[in-house]
Amino acid sequence: MHIVESRWRLFGHILMTDIDIPANKAMQAYFNQMACSSRRRPTTTLPVIIIKELSQAYPHMKLKTLYDLETMRLLAQDRNKWRMLTRRIAEFSEATDFTGSI
Structure with a gap:
């Protein structure tokens, strides 16, 4: 649960920062590339x-x-909502042992 929660806290922190930082630019490039790419076997990456x-x-x-x-970025601006989202994902992950299956 700690790893999942930490991952989502970092993701939220990145979403709350300036859009011009390298991490945000990389996320934009990734999701822009996803919209343009053909279907293929997904690799196990952080996204x-x-x-x-x-x-x-x-x-x-x-x-x-x-x-x-962008929707996630707007959600992350509200720290309480982001904290609740992060907590629920971590709890769900622990309950389903999601991290062990990857």
Whole structure:
């Protein structure tokens, strides 16, 4: 649970920072590339893990496009909402042992 929570806290911290930092530019490039790429076998990368954790805890939320990334960025601006999201994802991960299956 600690790893999952730390990963999401870092993700939120990055989303709250200036859009011109390298981490935000890399995320934008990743999600822009996802929109343009053809279907292929997904590799296990940090964005893939985050997307899986989000979809497991919140099936109605998605993180596949730049629009979804912007939605997450807006959500991260409210620290209380982000903290609740992070806590729920970590708790769900622990309950389903999601981290052990990757």
